[in-house]
Amino acid sequence: MPLPFLTADRAFDAGAEDIALPFDDHDVWRRPYRPGPWRVAAAATQLLLASFVLLAAMIISLAGSLSAATACFVLAGLVIACALRLLRVGAWVSRHGVRRVGFFRTTTVPWGGAASVRTVQQPVKWLGFPRTVQGQALVVVRRSGETLPPLVTDHNADFLARAEAFERATDTIEAWSDEYSVAG
Template identity: 80%
Template structure:
């Protein structure tokens, strides 16, 4: 089974360093970077917890309590859905625009609706928690002047401790913006 999110960084292989937009199909939505280790670890932990809850559902079901087994199955399904959604969180790009996927909400802006996509120094949330630190954020400014919440920061679950990966990802998103914003 192909896992396209694992090959998102192929543009930065030694053989393809000069390619800004490495994908053949620019119409499909793609994340221009790999999910970070913190995000993958959190999703793996949720899936591990879901496996224990499924085991509990099986034991409860065999013991003869179908209502308890149903509750465990619903809880396991919610944990699996949360893990999958957590892996989808981030910035996604295509020929049509840029998409900011949050855990509960997705915002899509067409390239023609943006006036700027840039990296700025500003206070950013550390790992999505209320605590803020000084850092860098990739922001999208709409034609109306409204600035969206950051697409990515150097202190989120994808880039904490991976400054080079953050720079490559922001360069890739800015390259997509330069390619399709005016064209």
């Protein structure tokens, strides 16, 4: 089964670092980087928990309590849905704009509506927790002057302790912005 969210930067793995926009179809929303090890580990842990809940649901259903088994199946479904949503969180780009996918909310800014996309030094959340540390963040400033929450930071679940991957991802998103802000 192909997992397109894991093959996001396949062009960079092939040694094509000089290509800023490595994808053929620019109309498809893509994350220009791979999910980080912290994000994948959290999703894998959730899926492991869901497998135990499904096993419990099977045992409960064989014991004869269908209402409790149904509750376990629903709980396992929710845990699986949360794990899949966690893997979708991040910055996505296409010819149409930039999209910040959060766990509960998604914000899309068309390239024509973005005044700038740039990397700034600022306090950022460490792995999404309330604790902040000094770091870098990729921010979008709308033409109205509103600054959106950071698309990605160097201390989030995708880039913690992966400075080179952060630089490559932010350079790629900024290249998409330069390409389509001028063309749009």
